Amino acid sequence: MTKLTRRSFALGATAAGVSTFWISKARAAEFTYKFANNLALTHPLNKRAQEAADKIKAETNGRFELQIFPSSQLGSDTDTLGQIRNGAVDFFTLSGLILSTLVPAAAINGVGFAFDSYDTVWKAMDGKLGQYVKAEIAKTRQILALDTIWDNGFRQTTTSTKPIVTPADFEGMKLRVPPAPLWTSMFKAFGSAPTTINFNETYSALQSKIVDGQENPLAIIETAKLYEVQQFCSTTNHMWDGFWFLANRRNWEALPEDIRAIVAKNINAAGLAERADVASLTTGLRDALSAKGMKFNDVNATLFRDKLRAAGFYAEWKGKFGDEAWSTLEASVGKLS
Ligand code: X2X
Numbered sequence: 001m002t003k004l005t006r007r008s009f010a011l012g013a014t015a016a017g018v019s020t021f022w023i024s025k026a027r028a029a030e031f032t033y034k035f036a037n038n039l040a041l042t043h044p045l046n047k048r049a050q051e052a053a054d055k056i057k058a059e060t061n062g063r064f065e066l067q068i069f070p071s072s073q074l075g076s077d078t079d080t081l082g083q084i085r086n087g088a089v090d091f092f093t094l095s096g097l098i099l100s101t102l103v104p105a106a107a108i109n110g111v112g113f114a115f116d117s118y119d120t121v122w123k124a125m126d127g128k129l130g131q132y133v134k135a136e137i138a139k140t141r142q143i144l145a146l147d148t149i150w151d152n153g154f155r156q157t158t159t160s161t162k163p164i165v166t167p168a169d170f171e172g173m174k175l176r177v178p179p180a181p182l183w184t185s186m187f188k189a190f191g192s193a194p195t196t197i198n199f200n201e202t203y204s205a206l207q208s209k210i211v212d213g214q215e216n217p218l219a220i221i222e223t224a225k226l227y228e229v230q231q232f233c234s235t236t237n238h239m240w241d242g243f244w245f246l247a248n249r250r251n252w253e254a255l256p257e258d259i260r261a262i263v264a265k266n267i268n269a270a271g272l273a274e275r276a277d278v279a280s281l282t283t284g285l286r287d288a289l290s291a292k293g294m295k296f297n298d299v300n301a302t303l304f305r306d307k308l309r310a311a312g313f314y315a316e317w318k319g320k321f322g323d324e325a326w327s328t329l330e331a332s333v334g335k336l337s
Contacts (some may be wrong), residue, residue, distance in 0.1 A: 020250055031065070032066065034067050034074070034089050034091070035049060035067065035068050035089075035100050036069045036071065036072075036074045036080050036083070037072075037093045037243075038077055038093075039070055039093075039220070040224055041071065042223045043070075044278050045231070045243065045274050047069050047265075049270060050068060051273075053066035053067075053068060054078075055252070055266045059262045060190050060262055066263075068093075071200070074089060077095075077098050077198050077200075078101075078110060078179050078197060078198060081094065081099070081101070083141060084142075084246050085102070086248075086309070087250055089129050090251045092246045093255075095110075095178065095241050095242070095243060095244075096241075096242065096244055097182050100181065101179070101180065103137050103139075104136075104320065106137060107321075108129065108132075108239060108321055108325055108329055109125065109133075109200055110239050110240075111239075111317055111329065111336060112189075112238050112305065113238060113301060113305045114333045114336060115240040116219060122275075124329070125149050126149075128328050129332050131147060132148075133244075137246070138163070141249060143246050143249055144246070144247055145246055146244075146245040146246075146264055146271075147207070147268050148268040148269075148271035149242040149244055149246075149271065150198060150271045150274050150275065151274060152278075153217025153241065153278055153282060154239070155215045155216055155238055155239045155240070155241055156215060156217065156218060156235050157234045157237070158214055159234075160206065160212055160213065160232075161232075163232045164234035165234070165297060166299075167307040170187070171191045171192070172193055173212055173213060175187050175192045175213045175214065176195055176197045176202055176206065176213070176214040177194045177197075179197075184315060185316065185317070186238070186308065189308050190307060190308070195211055202214055203224060203225070203226065203228075203229060206229040207229045214226065215236070215238065217278070218282050218285040219278050219285065220231075226293050227292045227321075231294065231295060232295045233289065233297075234297050234298075235286075245267055245268075245271060316336045318336075
């Protein structure tokens with residue numbers, strides 16, 4: 001350890017100061033982009049997004065920084081949809097059903113009981129059905145979806161009042177649904193009284209009994225701690241839902257091609273990893289949530305699917321989506337209507 005004189009110390013500190021300045025200057029990203037989502041930091045989506053952000057920063061030598069804003073920090077889903085359209089937000093993961101308020105076709109994966117397994121889901125969403133929806137999203141000219149759709153999961157019904165065993169148990173139930181026409185339509189067809197509430201207000205709406213129940217995949221029930229305000233969980237599996245990784249088109253195209261390629265590669269890879277995380281997380285969650293006091297019951301899905309059919313739900317949505325989209329869906333999942 002060499003003894004520093006006052007003068008040499010001063011010279012060294014100045015040099016260090018200057019080099020620190022240049023290092024920190026060099027570290028300041030050329031492009032800092034905002035990614036908003038509505039999920040808890042602990043959800044696999046945010047864990048994988050942070051991993052991708054770190055890889056992108058390294059592979060672009062610090063030129064691109066992805067800032068992640070979880071838990072609807074930048075606004076509700078409906079607010080943030082406006083922000084991704086005008087470019088105030090650069091990336092946003094959003095359910096196709098909520099996106100359907102802008103791109104009607106994007107709700108098609110939410111048709112009740114369309115998917116009976118993840119194999120069927122990925123065959124459709126990574127195939128013709130997903131391509132069809134991404135093309136419809138691109139037609140907006142304001143936003144586009146990156147290739148890989150991320151997983152939300154198969155949705156289950158929870159309540160604070162009673163288990164849902166048959167469709168009759170839905171009669172008159174005040175149920176929270178996300179702000180999307182297909183969700184409202186489905187739960188009206190079941191006979192319940194759906195109320196559209198953005199996800200960031202769902203916990204408090206359940207806690208204050210504004211609504212008795214809600215529906216979400218187990219990974220969300222866990223990471224959003226909905227088990228604290230819900231007692232029953234009925235495995236209705238009534239819908240598979242995913243998250244499109246949306247980009248503001250103008251801001252996306254403003255990126256140099258080499259950076260865009262690195263961002264797309266890592267985000268799409270993170271989406272595939274997140275799918276695996278959600279699937280493995282879900283396997284243990286029924287026991288984990290039971291241990292936290294939730295009471296589970298299984299249902300006979302045929303009763304619920306027949307109820308939707310009798311209420312005209314499939315006929316209504318076949319008419320709304322149109323023959324081309326509906327036949328693309330049925331080519332992947334079999335006859336529905
Ligand atoms: O709002 C919901 O229920 C959630 C979190 O599953 C969606 O983003 C659709």
